[in-house]
Amino acid sequence: MTLNLGNQKGFSLLEVLVAFAILSLALSLIYEIFIATSQRREADLKKYQALTFAEEKLSEALSQRPIQFGKFNGETEHQMGWSLSIERREADEPEHRFETIGYQLQVYPLRTPEVHLISLETRRIRGIGRE
Numbered sequence: 711m712t713l714n715l716g717n718q719k720g721f722s723l724l725e726v727l728v729a730f731a732i733l734s735l736a737l738s739l740i741y742e743i744f745i746a747t748s749q750r751r752e753a754d755l756k757k758y759q760a761l762t763f764a765e766e767k768l769s770e771a772l773s774q775r776p777i778q779f780g781k782f783n784g785e786t787e788h789q790m791g792w793s794l795s796i797e798r799r800e801a802d803e804p805e806h807r808f809e810t811i812g813y814q815l816q817v818y819p820l821r822t823p824e825v826h827l828i829s830l831e832t833r834r835i836r837g838i839g840r841e
Contacts, residue, residue: 760827
C-alpha cells in the first residue's frame with residue numbers, strides 16, 4: 711500500500727487550527743464590542759432616568775406653595791438617591807424689593823453618592839410686599 715500525498719484534497723490539521731485561531735480572535739473582538747455597547751447603553755439609560763426624575767422633582771418644587779425651605783432627600787424607584795436644597799439667597803442689590811430663592815437638586819447612584827448623575831440648579835425671584 712502506497713500513499714500518494716501529491717493529490718491530497720482537503721485541509722491539513724495546521725490549516726484548520728490556524729483558521730480556528732483567526733475565528734476565535736474575530737469572535738472575541740465582536741464580543742468585547744458587544745459588552746462595551748451594552749455597558750454604555752445601561753449607563754445612558756441611568757442618566758436618562760436620573761434626568762427625567764430631576765426635571766419632575768424640580769418642577770414639583772418650583773410649583774409648591776407655600777415654599778418649604780430646607781434640605782430634602784430620598785430614593786427613586788430606579789435605585790438612585792436624590793437631594794434637594796431650597797434656600798433664600800441674598801439679593802445682589804439690597805434696595806430692590808425682591809428675594810432670590812435657590813433650588814439645587816442632585817441625583818446620584820445609591821452605591822456611590824459622591825458621583826452625581828445629574829445636578830440641576832435654578833433661582834426664582836419673588837417680589838416682596840411694600841412696607
